[in-house]
Amino acid sequence: MNxxxxxxxxxxxxxxxxxxxxxRIGRVSWKILxxxxxxxxxxMAGSFAQTYRGHGTDKAIVAGLLGMLPDDDxxxxxxxxxxxxGLEFTISEVQIPHAHPNTVRIHLIGRDGKECAVQGSSVxxxxxxxxxxxxxxxxFSGDADTLIIAHKDxxxxxxxxxxxxxxxxxxxxxxxxxxxxRGFQAVMxxxxxxxxxxxxxxxxxxxxHIDSLxxxxxxxxxx
Numbered sequence: 001m002n003x004x005x006x007x008x009x010x011x012x013x014x015x016x017x018x019x020x021x022x023x024r025i026g027r028v029s030w031k032i033l034x035x036x037x038x039x040x041x042x043x044m045a046g047s048f049a050q051t052y053r054g055h056g057t058d059k060a061i062v063a064g065l066l067g068m069l070p071d072d073d074x075x076x077x078x079x080x081x082x083x084x085x086g087l088e089f090t091i092s093e094v095q096i097p098h099a100h101p102n103t104v105r106i107h108l109i110g111r112d113g114k115e116c117a118v119q120g121s122s123v124x125x126x127x128x129x130x131x132x133x134x135x136x137x138x139x140f141s142g143d144a145d146t147l148i149i150a151h152k153d154x155x156x157x158x159x160x161x162x163x164x165x166x167x168x169x170x171x172x173x174x175x176x177x178x179x180x181x182r183g184f185q186a187v188m189x190x191x192x193x194x195x196x197x198x199x200x201x202x203x204x205x206x207x208x209h210i211d212s213l214x215x216x217x218x219x220x221x222x223x
Contacts, residue, residue: 043092062079136178172193
């Protein structure tokens with residue numbers, strides 16, 4: 001058992017689930033977008049929707065979207081920082097059937113017009129599960145080096161990516177594929193047993209039929 005499972009994360013309170021975990025979800029969403037956030041629509045579900053004002057979950061998510069970590073003193077003032085940096089955001093209460101009680105759905109627009117949608121849950125002790133990226137199911141925690149690869153659903157894509165990773169000496173610890181419709185876009189989520197070099201990232205990005213590749217290191221998720 002990790003010591004942080006017992007004592008919890010280094011964080012600005014009041015709650016590891018409703019504050020630290022929320023910062024991490026926001027930060028992962030920012031990393032997936034890959035640029036500064038211009039506009040964010042934040043939908044709170046379950047207990048997040050019921051308690052976010054008292055626990056500062058709204059400020060925590062906005063802090064993560066600004067790139068802050070869970071122990072950043074500016075979390076309490078994240079709304080002010082957001083206004084200063086030109087980040088527009090809306091917060092609403094939404095229904096997400098069968099989701100974890102501490103779940104948020106975030107739609108982002110970046111400075112260059114890029115968009116992404118992320119759904120994640122804070123599952124206790126500052127730990128998170130990202131369950132959807134761009135409306136496609138995923139399953140990762142941000143605690144391991146993670147590759148999120150959006151690609152065309154075409155013959156041989158899994159073999160192409162995994163063979164290239166094996167040739168580069170990258171061991172895959174966990175793998176998930178989602179394709180809502182055959183022959184359209186799909187998403188691979190791969191957790192690796194160590195860091196992936198910039199050179200390896202570029203080789204993977206250069207593979208045919210890759211639309212985008214996001215690489216998350218554990219510290220980039222705010223762990």
